[in-house]
Every structure is written in C-alpha cells, then in structure tokens.
Amino acid sequence: MVSPRLVAKIEAEEPTLRLAVLIDADNAQAAVIEGLLAEIARFGEATVKRIYGDFTAQTSSSWKKVLQRYAIKPVQQFAYTTGKNATDSTLIIDAMDLLYTRKFDGFCLITSDSDFTGLAMRLREEGLTVLGFGEKKTPDAFRNACHKFVFTEVLRASTVAEPAESTQKTVDEPKASPPKPPTGATEPKQEFPKQFVLTALEQSIDDAGWAHLGTFGSYLTKLQPDFDSRLYGFKKLSELVKAKTELFVTEERLAPGSTQKVLYVRAK
Known part of the structure; x- marks a missing residue:
C-alpha cells in the first residue's frame, strides 16, 4: 500500500519526507543528476546523499565532475573480482545501517539493477516510502517493489531541452518566433494506456x-x-x-x- 505521506505529497507543495538518497554509479547516468534531485525535492528533503562505485574506473569519470557541486558523498568500492558487483553489497549494507537509525521516512534508490528488488521490499516492510529512479530497461520486479518509480529518461529530457532552446534563440538570425507548445506539454514518449x-x-x-x-x-x-x-x-x-x-x-x-x-x- 502506498504510504499516506507519499499520497499527500503528490499534490502538496511542501516537502514532507526525510529521505536517504542512494545512487548506484554503475547503473545510473550523471547527466540526469540535476533533474533527479529536483524530482526528489518534490517528495521531501534529501538529508543523506551517497553514491557508490569504483571512481578509479573510467566508467565513473562523469560522476566525479558533479559530486562536489551537488554535495553527494562518494563511497569508493573497488571491484575485487571481475564479474562480481561489490558496489551492490556496499549500498545494501549502508541502506540497512541507515534504516536502523530510524531517522528517515523513506529511501530513494537510483539504479536500473533488479538486484535491489529485495532491498526495496525490505524497506517497505519497515513502513518506509521507497522511491525508485532508473532507465526504461529497469526490470518490472524492481519497479513494482517501489511505491513510486520514475524513469530517468523523463528527467533527462526536461533538463536538456530548455538550454537547447535558449541557445537557439541567441545564434539564430532574427525572425518571427514559431508558436510555442502548451505550457507543461512535452513530446509523448509512448502510447497512452x-x-x-x-x-x-x-x-x-x-x-x-x-x-x-x-x-x-x-x-x-x-x-x-x-x-x-x-x-x-x-x-x-x-x-x-x-x-x-x-x-x-x-x-x-x-x-x-x-x-x-x-x-x-x-x-x-
């Protein structure tokens, strides 16, 4: 059942939840971080922001550029064995440690990995709100284990489109502006159910x-x-x-x- 506090937040204007934000750097894109944090702010306050990964690896280089700017604490996890994801274990252990502090109303899990399905279910069993953020490739099991799941493709589109529009205005030759689409509308991504x-x-x-x-x-x-x-x-x-x-x-x-x-x- 969806947390009553989350239901209230859907149409409310003030944050109501104290949230722990845990990011799986191996399965999340740094390009969405601004839109991601803005989306999380709709639900509550991100009192803890941590990201897990091997930041000595080339694949995590994009994250290193944004960690300081957005005050995200990196948790370095070396890959001890090829083919095994030590990052998952570290994130799960930290999540349980934070759970038992009893200081949080909910968790934001940023990943497209189904390995966190069990964690999401465990957090829900404790009565906490679980918000998931991942790409469309995220398996249904993890999506449905969350109270609310947000596709990061939507967040990326909202943060990239606006700068592109402003740049276009400065470089184009003066001419009549085309009609703008209705406020709040974006290009539909899939068939309406x-x-x-x-x-x-x-x-x-x-x-x-x-x-x-x-x-x-x-x-x-x-x-x-x-x-x-x-x-x-x-x-x-x-x-x-x-x-x-x-x-x-x-x-x-x-x-x-x-x-x-x-x-x-x-x-x-």
Whole structure:
C-alpha cells in the first residue's frame, strides 16, 4: 500500500519526507543528476546523499565532475573480482545501517539493477516510502517493489531541452518566433494506456461518479508504480486529464473550510 505521506505529497507543495538518497554509479547516468534531485525535492528533503562505485574506473569519470557541486558523498568500492558487483553489497549494507537509525521516512534508490528488488521490499516492510529512479530497461520486479518509480529518461529530457532552446534563440538570425507548445506539454514518449487509466478512475470515484484528483493519482500509482503523466506529454496529472477531453470531464471545487480549489474528474 502506498504510504499516506507519499499520497499527500503528490499534490502538496511542501516537502514532507526525510529521505536517504542512494545512487548506484554503475547503473545510473550523471547527466540526469540535476533533474533527479529536483524530482526528489518534490517528495521531501534529501538529508543523506551517497553514491557508490569504483571512481578509479573510467566508467565513473562523469560522476566525479558533479559530486562536489551537488554535495553527494562518494563511497569508493573497488571491484575485487571481475564479474562480481561489490558496489551492490556496499549500498545494501549502508541502506540497512541507515534504516536502523530510524531517522528517515523513506529511501530513494537510483539504479536500473533488479538486484535491489529485495532491498526495496525490505524497506517497505519497515513502513518506509521507497522511491525508485532508473532507465526504461529497469526490470518490472524492481519497479513494482517501489511505491513510486520514475524513469530517468523523463528527467533527462526536461533538463536538456530548455538550454537547447535558449541557445537557439541567441545564434539564430532574427525572425518571427514559431508558436510555442502548451505550457507543461512535452513530446509523448509512448502510447497512452487508455483502458488502464479508465479502470483506475472507475475504482476511485464516489457515489456520484466523481474522483478527487489526488485519490485518482494515488490509485494509479498503487496499480502501476511507474505511471507518470510526463511519459505521455504532460508535466502533471491535472494537465493530462484536462487535455484528454474525449475521456474526462473535470470540475474545480472549493475545498471544505478553505478558499483553495481542488480538481475532481469523472469519465466522459
């Protein structure tokens, strides 16, 4: 079951979780670090940031350039035997040590390696929130062991696209600017799972047929931890349901005892 604190954070603005961020340098890309830390900040405060790998190896050279800038503590692990990954063992041992300090609400595991599936399950058994970050090649076992799984390809796209656009403006000859795409929309990466989303909505609605957006989003994540509206061209779930007018009807209502409006959605 998804942690109530994580559910609250999906639509909240203030961080609610104290998080330990553990990065597997052998199975993560340094190019996504800025977007990665920004994404983690949506869920809570990264009170510990550690990265594990053999930083004497050429394959880890890209990480050495960003560790100091983002205050990430490197944990050097030499490869004692060819073909064996000593980094995994060190990361898992550290995770258990941090777990027993009882100082954290959750863990962020940055890896595309299914070997961490057992660790994610163990952390969940302790009642902690587990957030996974990895590439699309990450096996389903690890994705589903996390409360929420985010594809790093989405983060890389968001951090690379903007600088490219600003550079284009400075080098191009003056001319009329083409119309910009709607705010928050990006190029869809894969086919929209229409039936899955409508089924999740049906399970989230009240007796009148409406579902609070937060409840709907929570149920989507419970069923499929790697569900992310950015994969389909929208930064937020609210933008997705508003744009899919052929599938959804939306309505803004005042929250009880508040002047703040909340979004409700139902199937068309």
